[in-house]
Amino acid sequence: MKPCLIVYYSRSGVTARAAQGLARLCGADIEELRDVRPRDGAAGFLRSAWQGWRRQPAGIMAPQRHPADYPFIVLGTPVWAGQMSAPMRAYILQQREHFRRVALFCTMGGSGGQGVLMSMADLCDKLPVATLHLRQREVLADRHAAALAAFADELAVLRHDEEAAAPAHTPE
Numbered sequence: 001m002k003p004c005l006i007v008y009y010s011r012s013g014v015t016a017r018a019a020q021g022l023a024r025l026c027g028a029d030i031e032e033l034r035d036v037r038p039r040d041g042a043a044g045f046l047r048s049a050w051q052g053w054r055r056q057p058a059g060i061m062a063p064q065r066h067p068a069d070y071p072f073i074v075l076g077t078p079v080w081a082g083q084m085s086a087p088m089r090a091y092i093l094q095q096r097e098h099f100r101r102v103a104l105f106c107t108m109g110g111s112g113g114q115g116v117l118m119s120m121a122d123l124c125d126k127l128p129v130a131t132l133h134l135r136q137r138e139v140l141a142d143r144h145a146a147a148l149a150a151f152a153d154e155l156a157v158l159r160h161d162e163e164a165a166a167p168a169h170t171p172e
């Protein structure tokens, strides 16, 4: 079991790329959220925009990993119509009572990231320990490495502090 779990949703691979890079940097476990109903093509795009705008959760497959097993959980989503993606909204609503400390990131075409991070924090009912928003073109051109490394460093420092504060194990 790793000390951190990254849970992400990605319709077209951008958020997946950032999540996988972060997992390598942090040595974290990773879980991809999967739609029950496919979102391909123009119809899938329109449904995604509609669900984002209406703040609707979407049906997702049962996750494989349990967030209560991890001291840290990192949630990553694309921005849809200025909102978090519908599968990520569903996951947070289903699992938030099991979250301990959360860090948040999103990817976007150009704008809306800050608002999405704030509404994810609200929905989790937690102050995030770290946040990051990335533009799609940065991720696709591999120009996000420095921002991702800084985000991973923030998490590493927090994990180190938490381990240092934990009571030492004394054998009986």
Ligand SMILES: Cc1cc2nc3c(=O)[nH]c(=O)nc-3n(C[C@H](O)[C@H](O)[C@H](O)COP(=O)(O)O)c2cc1C
Pocket: 009, 010, 011, 012, 013, 014, 015, 016, 045, 046, 048, 049, 050, 052, 077, 078, 079, 080, 081, 082, 083, 107, 108, 109, 110, 111, 112, 135, 136
């Ligand atoms: C339905 C839909 C709505 C979107 N709305 C926004 C938006 O409001 N603002 C923005 O900057 N990008 C928007 N985008 C672009 C995505 O946030 C961006 O391409 C993201 O990196 C895609 O991540 P993914 O490949 O992991 O799905 C939207 C994309 C889709 C599919």
